[in-house]
Amino acid sequence: MKISIITSCYNRASTIRSAMDSVLSQDYPEIEYIVVDGASTDGSIDVIREIERLTHTGEFRSSRPGFEMKVICEPDGGMYEAVNKGIRAATGDIVGLVHSDDFLYSPHTLSRIAARFSESHADFLYGDGLFVSHDRTDNVVRNWIGGKYRLWKVRHGWLPLHPTCYIRRSVMERKGLYNESYKIAADSDLLFRYLVGGELSVTYLPEYIVRMRMGGLSTDSARRKQMWREDVRMYSSHGMNPVLMKLEKMLWKLPQFIEAKFK
Secondary structure: OOEEEEEEEOOOOOOHHHHHHHHHOOOOOOEEEEEEEOOOOOOHHHHHHHHHHHHHOOOOOOOOOOEEEEEEEOOOOOHHHHHHHHHHHOOOOEEEEOOOOEEEOOOOHHHHHHHHHHHHOOOEEEEEEEEEOOOOOOOEEEEEOOOOOOHHHHOOOOOOOHHHOEEEHHHHHHHOOOOOOOOOOHHHHHHHHHHOOOOOOEEEEEEEEEEEEOOOOOOOHHHHHHHHHHHHHHHHHOOOOHHHHHHHHHHHHHHHHHHHOOO
16 A cells, blocks of 8 residues: 655745655655645755655665655645645555644654554544644644544534545545645645545544644634635535534634643
């Protein structure tokens, strides 16, 4: 089972190395790693090309049969256009994302994900994640425990944490990619669109999958108003009451901050 991991990047020279290292250090052999850079101007592409060269010279554990790396570097219209490019270039059975500010929780993460897919034969997998301080990645700010999957939860504002979601590529080809008209809410739109109908087989992996640095596209407080507007448009497009769904979504998040205090 091949897993395609996509990392989109634009001017993330300070964090892209740790994101890439977390993928390259995985002990799972069948990885297709696709990095899509939007023509960065801060040196990000130099870091990406250096790591690409090291994979080819055997200086990373990932430089072994079964591992592939592809780099796409060209201007784009934003993160979701970049991610869609990566998905279209992917050839793996499973597709997952590791954003340029994030990193996989452990070197065994993809092995555990692959094992659960093999056991469950699911279409869609999600797990747990940690939000950490941007400069202190050992400082947990939010502890996101996904919990058991229930369709009624989706219909009342709950969605799994997007970077913990791994989806069969055949499902993405059938149900469509990210809606690029959204700048923040495209991930919520995709998850809601995939899950609300209830036709996919979904499995929960009760383990941490990712650490996410606070301050990313959807966690930056300066973008919260835009996120609210886009969420309202997204829920309205699916025939849902947007204000009610937003309020329910916020209520699902409250325990994460409480649990983080004791993490």
